[in-house]
Amino acid sequence: MSETSGSRRRLIFGALLLVLFMASLDQTIVSTALPTIVGDLGGLQHLSWVVTAYLLASTVVAPLYGKLGDLYGRKRVLQVAIVLFLVGSALCGLSQSMPQLIAFRAVQGLGGGGLIVVTMAVVGDLVAPRDRGRYQGLFGGVFGVATVAGPLLGGFFVDNLSWRWIFYINLPLGAVALAVISVAFRSRQTTERHRIDYLGAVVLAAGLSGIILYTSLGGTTYPWDAPGMIAAIVVGVALLALFPFVESRAADPILPVELFRNETFRTTSAIGFVVGFALFGSVTFVPLYLQVVKGHSPTESGLLMTPMMLGVLMTGIASGLLISRYGRYRPFPIVGTALATVGLYLLSRLGVTTPTRETALYLLVLGLGLGLTMQVLVLAAQNAVDYRLLGVATSGASLARQIGGCIGVSVFGAIFTNRLGHELAQRLPPGVHAPTNGSPAAVQHLPPLIHEAYIAAYAAALHPVFLTAAAVMLGAFGLSWLLRDVPLRETAGSAGLGESVAAPRPAHSAS
Numbered sequence: 009m010s011e012t013s014g015s016r017r018r019l020i021f022g023a024l025l026l027v028l029f030m031a032s033l034d035q036t037i038v039s040t041a042l043p044t045i046v047g048d049l050g051g052l053q054h055l056s057w058v059v060t061a062y063l064l065a066s067t068v069v070a071p072l073y074g075k076l077g078d079l080y081g082r083k084r085v086l087q088v089a090i091v092l093f094l095v096g097s098a099l100c101g102l103s104q105s106m107p108q109l110i111a112f113r114a115v116q117g118l119g120g121g122g123l124i125v126v127t128m129a130v131v132g133d134l135v136a137p138r139d140r141g142r143y144q145g146l147f148g149g150v151f152g153v154a155t156v157a158g159p160l161l162g163g164f165f166v167d168n169l170s171w172r173w174i175f176y177i178n179l180p181l182g183a184v185a186l187a188v189i190s191v192a193f194r195s196r197q198t199t200e201r202h203r204i205d206y207l208g209a210v211v212l213a214a215g216l217s218g219i220i221l222y223t224s225l226g227g228t229t230y231p232w233d234a235p236g237m238i239a240a241i242v243v244g245v246a247l248l249a250l251f252p253f254v255e256s257r258a259a260d261p262i263l264p265v266e267l268f269r270n271e272t273f274r275t276t277s278a279i280g281f282v283v284g285f286a287l288f289g290s291v292t293f294v295p296l297y298l299q300v301v302k303g304h305s306p307t308e309s310g311l312l313m314t315p316m317m318l319g320v321l322m323t324g325i326a327s328g329l330l331i332s333r334y335g336r337y338r339p340f341p342i343v344g345t346a347l348a349t350v351g352l353y354l355l356s357r358l359g360v361t362t363p364t365r366e367t368a369l370y371l372l373v374l375g376l377g378l379g380l381t382m383q384v385l386v387l388a389a390q391n392a393v394d395y396r397l398l399g400v401a402t403s404g405a406s407l408a409r410q411i412g413g414c415i416g417v418s419v420f421g422a423i424f425t426n427r428l429g430h431e432l433a434q435r436l437p438p439g440v441h442a443p444t445n446g447s448p449a450a451v452q453h454l455p456p457l458i459h460e461a462y463i464a465a466y467a468a469a470l471h472p473v474f475l476t477a478a479a480v481m482l483g484a485f486g487l488s489w490l491l492r493d494v495p496l497r498e499t500a501g502s503a504g505l506g507e508s509v510a511a512p513r514p515a516h517s518a519s
Contacts, residue, residue, distance in 0.1 A: 016192050020134065021146075023188035024127050027090065028150045030181045031123035034062075034097075034116070036158025041171040048171065049106045057110045060224045065117025067220060067410050068213035073122035074403025075205070075262045077129055083193040086126045087186065092119025094182040101175035116175075125403040128386055146325060147383055153317055159295060159309065205262040208254050211247050212262065216411070218244020223418035263400055272392035273401060275491050276385045277408040279341060282484040283348070283381060284409035289416020290352060290477035291316075293424065293470055294371070297358055300451050301463045315368040319375020320382075327380050337384050337391075338493035344380025345485040349478050351377055356474035359467045381484075382409075392494050416480075420473050427472055431465035 038058065045058070077085045096116025103109035128147070165173040222241040226232045252268075255261040267273055298309035327340045351374030358367060389405040436458065454462055 017134070019188055019192045020130075023185045023192065024130055025146065025150055026181060026185045026188075027086070027123050028127050028147055029154055030178055030185070031093075031120055031127075032151050032154030033158050033161070034120060034178065036154060037162040037174045037177075038062075041162050041166050041174050044166045044171045045109070049103065049109060058106075058113055060221070061110045061113040062117040062120065063224065063414065064217055064220050065114045066121035067407065067414070068216045069118055069121040070125050070407050070410070071212060071262055071400065071403045072209050073125050074129065074400045077126050079204075079260075082126050082130050083189065085122060086130070087189060089119045089122030089126060090182050090186050090189070092116075093123060094119070094179060094186075096120075097175045097178040097182070101172040125406050128390075128406070129402040146328070151320065151382065153321070159313070160311065163305070205255070205258040205260055208251065208258050208262040211251050211254050215244050215247030215251060218242075218247065219411070220244075220414050223415045226418060263404060264397065267393065267397060267400060267404060270392055272492060272494055273389050273404065275487065276389040276392075276405055279345070279381075279484050279487045279491070280385050280405055280409035281412035282480060282487060283345070283378075283385075284412030285416035285419075286352065286412075286477045286480040286484065287348070287378065287416070288413030289418075289420040290355070290473055291374075292417060293420070293473055294355070297467070297470055298367075301358075301360055301467045302364070303452060312364065312368065313371065316371040316375035316378075319372045319377075320379040321375075323376045323379030324383060325379075327384060331384070331387070336493050337388055338491050340380045340384045341388075341488040341491060342485070344377045344384070345481060345488050347377030348374055348381065349377070349481040349485055351375075352474050352478035352481055356471050356478060358470060358474075360464055381488075385409075388491065388494070416477075420477065423476060424469050424473050428465060428469035431468045432462070435461040435465045437461075 073085060073089060093116055096112055096114075096119055099112035100109055100116055103112055131147070161177065162174050165171065165177070218240040222237055222244065226234075226237045226241075230237050251263075252265055255263060256265050294313065295309045298304045298312055304312065323344070327344075331337050331340070351370055351372075354370035354373060358370070386402060386405050389401045393401045451459065451462060451466075
């Protein structure tokens with residue numbers, strides 16, 4: 009490789025890491041500022057929609073970004089995603105009411121849904137699967153850093169500037185990434201016309217919307233058995249059941265049926281769904297434990313999550329280097345899901361008197377397991393399909409994990425809420441009622457006796473959450489044994505940096 013090509017490659021991957029960091033950061037930075045946002049804009053009853061609007065929009069458009077990248081080239085699709093994300097971020101920062109913020113979060117999600125999917129697909133364009141592991145490891149490290157940096161930056165902006173800066177921070181980051189992509193990436197011109205599978209896109213988006221709305225809002229904003237919630241889940245499941253039939257008749261399907269005939273893709277998607285269910289559904293409670301039970305500030309709780317990030321970073325990079333050296337990936341998800349299961353079980357032992365060093369050790373074990381699993385699944389899915397399916401395989405694998413996370417958050421939230429109510433009824437003195445969803449600040453101001461009973465109940469309510477998550481992750485461990493070790497290809501999909509993130513050639517260009 010020439011020096012110029014090497015410089016351009018480093019520039020490209022620097023931009024991709026920046027895009028990935030920006031997208032990952034947005035998933036964690038908002039939660040810290042939500043109480044302050046409600047205090048400023050009002051609309052407490054709409055609080056969940058600030059998260060749901062982004063989640064819904066980003067999830068339903070992810071498969072479309074994968075397909076459009078395959079058809080028209082990754083460069084222009086990634087540029088559109090970044091611009092949409094930045095426009096949405098700016099509008100969110102300017103919001104003057106809760107309905108405005110919710111609407112602009114949806115705009116932001118329409119762009120955010122493509123950032124991670126297209127970025128991971130670009131790696132497939134530029135790097136052969138045999139060498140891709142080292143880059144996937146770096147990307148996994150970015151996820152870990154964003155997990156910790158999000159709450160820290162969110163707390164800093166709320167305490168020292170304004171909650172609006174959690175959105176404004178995206179603007180300079182995105183502008184730099186957009187400028188680098190415009191200069192360093194080269195598109196291959198194509199005059200071929202493609203037929204977009206609009207019907208498939210609508211059916212998939214509507215089906216996913218029904219399921220996400222049910223799992224995100226059911227049991228919190230609305231009862232599970234509310235007529236609207238039942239209608240949402242019934243319509244969602246029915247449309248997803250109809251989706252394969254629609255795709256089988258489409259000239260250029262958004263998620264080709266042949267993708268689901270691929271054993272490796274099916275296995276990685278199933279593992280990703282289960283991992284997302286167990287991980288995102290349970291780890292969201294760790295900062296709450298640190299703030300409510302241990303009395304740490306939001307910034308301190310973010311710092312105490314650092315061991316998990318370090319674990320993800322260490323094993324993510326190490327596994328990538330080992331995969332590139334030996335050309336095998338199957339052992340890593342097996343070991344990773346086993347470690348993650350142990351880590352979640354250890355977290356189920358957290359209590360009021362648990363020392364901070366033990367909590368850090370448990371988080372480190374969980375992080376080590378995740379670093380061996382998350383990015384390896386994407387690599388395996390990409391390696392198992394023809395290059396023309398690279399984008400949809402990447403988006404499909406990401407979609408499975410995200411749907412698992414959506415459902416997991418809802419299920420574990422219901423487990424925790426029910427258990428907390430039971431524990432409070434047993435531990436609080438007769439006639440004393442404490443809020444089941446009290447904020448950390450409110451909990452710290454409870455009278456001493458009530459405070460002790462409350463945090464004991466809170467810690468006890470977390471035990472079944474992490475135990476259930478460990479059992480679910482054990483299922484992922486079982487599924488990981490079904491993953492076949494397909495030899496990693498020695499060539500990348502793109503012919504070189506002259507065609508970086510270009511529209512793919514019709515032939516099996518990755519073979």
